[in-house]
Amino acid sequence: MGGYRYLYGPVPSRRLGRSLGIDLVPHKVCTYDCIYCQIGKTTKKTMERKEYVPTQEVLKEIERFLSEETFPPNYLSLSGSGEPTLHSKIGTVIQSIKKLTSIPVAVLTNGSLLFMEEVRQDLRNADVVLPSLDAVTPEVFFKVNRPLCLLSIEKVIEGLIQFRKTYEGQIWLEILFCKGINDSEEEILRMREVVEQIEPDQIHLNTVVRPPSERWASPLNQEEMEKIRDLFGERATVISEFDRHPVLLDQEDSKEKILKILKRRPLSLTDLSRGMKIPKEELERTLQALIVERKIKKRCFESETYYEISEGP
Numbered sequence: 001m002g003g004y005r006y007l008y009g010p011v012p013s014r015r016l017g018r019s020l021g022i023d024l025v026p027h028k029v030c031t032y033d034c035i036y037c038q039i040g041k042t043t044k045k046t047m048e049r050k051e052y053v054p055t056q057e058v059l060k061e062i063e064r065f066l067s068e069e070t071f072p073p074n075y076l077s078l079s080g081s082g083e084p085t086l087h088s089k090i091g092t093v094i095q096s097i098k099k100l101t102s103i104p105v106a107v108l109t110n111g112s113l114l115f116m117e118e119v120r121q122d123l124r125n126a127d128v129v130l131p132s133l134d135a136v137t138p139e140v141f142f143k144v145n146r147p148l149c150l151l152s153i154e155k156v157i158e159g160l161i162q163f164r165k166t167y168e169g170q171i172w173l174e175i176l177f178c179k180g181i182n183d184s185e186e187e188i189l190r191m192r193e194v195v196e197q198i199e200p201d202q203i204h205l206n207t208v209v210r211p212p213s214e215r216w217a218s219p220l221n222q223e224e225m226e227k228i229r230d231l232f233g234e235r236a237t238v239i240s241e242f243d244r245h246p247v248l249l250d251q252e253d254s255k256e257k258i259l260k261i262l263k264r265r266p267l268s269l270t271d272l273s274r275g276m277k278i279p280k281e282e283l284e285r286t287l288q289a290l291i292v293e294r295k296i297k298k299r300c301f302e303s304e305t306y307y308e309i310s311e312g313p
């Protein structure tokens with residue numbers, strides 16, 4: 001797969017199988033600036049919905065991909081480098097995809113704009129919507145998601161409840177826990193009450209599994225995650241995989257390709273090797289060259305080595 005500007009992958013995801021990413025906003029336009037975000041700090045925090053990337057260009061690329069691809073992905077996923085519902089034509093994109101293919105459409109969203117009737121309408125034709133909700137009280141919401149100050153957690157929750165009332169597809173709600181931030185017993189018990197009102201089809205429990213935007217954002221351990229899962233009941237599973245904003249896999253030359261991928265998020269040698277389908281040994285040589293050129297650097301997180309873009313000497 002090559003020469004695409006708005007498509008990436010298909011990338012493997014535990015939740016979505018082989019998923020082709022469709023990027024509807026430039027890096028990193030979002031309503032939040034989550035402390036755990038794996039694609040870096042938000043550069044444009046906004047609630048303004050507009051056509052951030054040209055809809056017709058995106059659709060042309062999807063059409064080309066579908067005509068060239070011999071091994072179709074399990075999902076076409078609207079996610080990418082920020083919050084996809086900020087794109088004012090996301091509804092048109094979904095509807096147009098449905099006319100082109102029977103491959104199901106997934107939307108990975110932070111759910112912050114679902115309080116808007118137009119956004120709920122836009123998502124109505126998606127097959128699966130995967131919203132996130134990491135807090136239910138204002139203090140915790142501001143700590144973990146660092147939203148635009150115009151957004152309140154009450155609004156976000158109300159949006160999710162309203163969406164459930166009219167949306168007929170699957171809702172898979174994701175909650176990501178950061179140690180000491182949103183994992184207090186009180187917050188979790190209140191979350192459980194809110195989740196009951198939202199009535200998602202599945203609840204996906206996650207923690208910090210990738211180098212986060214803020215180095216001090218730390219993961220919960222397996223035992224802690226399992227305890228939380230027991231509280232949420234049988235619809236809940238621990239996923240421990242950050243697939244909300246997957247990696248880009250297209251570029252001609254491998255150095256360029258690596259830089260483009262790492263610009264989105266830090267990755268380990270195994271991730272890069274698997275995603276780019278290049279043997280580890282071969283990839284290591286290119287990574288070493290990029291380190292020497294000071295374009296990337298290594299970073300240790302939870303006893304794993306990751307490669308990331310070097311911001312300075």
Ligand code: SF4
Nearest residue numbers: 030032033034037110
């Ligand atoms: S994790 Fe998603 S919602 Fe949070 S800041 Fe990053 S892009 Fe935005």
